[in-house]
Amino acid sequence: MPFFPAIFQDVAEAMATKIEEQLQAGHYGDINNRQAFSDTLATDLHDISADKHLHIIQQKVRVIDEVIAADVDAQIRDNDIGYLAFERFSSVTDERSKSNMDAALQKVINAEALIIDLRLNRGGAADMV
Numbered sequence: 001m002p003f004f005p006a007i008f009q010d011v012a013e014a015m016a017t018k019i020e021e022q023l024q025a026g027h028y029g030d031i032n033n034r035q036a037f038s039d040t041l042a043t044d045l046h047d048i049s050a051d052k053h054l055h056i057i058q059q060k061v062r063v064i065d066e067v068i069a070a071d072v073d074a075q076i077r078d079n080d081i082g083y084l085a086f087e088r089f090s091s092v093t094d095e096r097s098k099s100n101m102d103a104a105l106q107k108v109i110n111a112e113a114l115i116i117d118l119r120l121n122r123g124g125a126a127d128m129v
Helices: 009-024 034-049 095-108
Strands: 069-077 081-089 113-117
Touching: 009 034, 034 113, 069 095, 081 095
Parallel strands: 081 113
Antiparallel strands: 069 081
């Protein structure tokens, strides 16, 4: 196994597939606290990647006004798990982007855990880097 397996497309795709399968099967549905979710998710990802450097770190989400996304999907999934998928980041001066981000964050603000999906993210404006 390579030193940094998560940088390889096939490993990353296998990890994403595993999480989606576990979600669909309700594997995370009985988890009722952040630590248990973090531990379970880490185990699932390690099973695929064998990456000893991969860690799930849980922390309170702090919203930073400068983080604005134009195209964001926000959902609450099984067992109050928030999911944000960003397709791209737009300029911090784009009002539509700010409005979209505010609406997305309101959907997941009370989630017990949060998954941030950047797999399909195409990057964005230089002022976001």
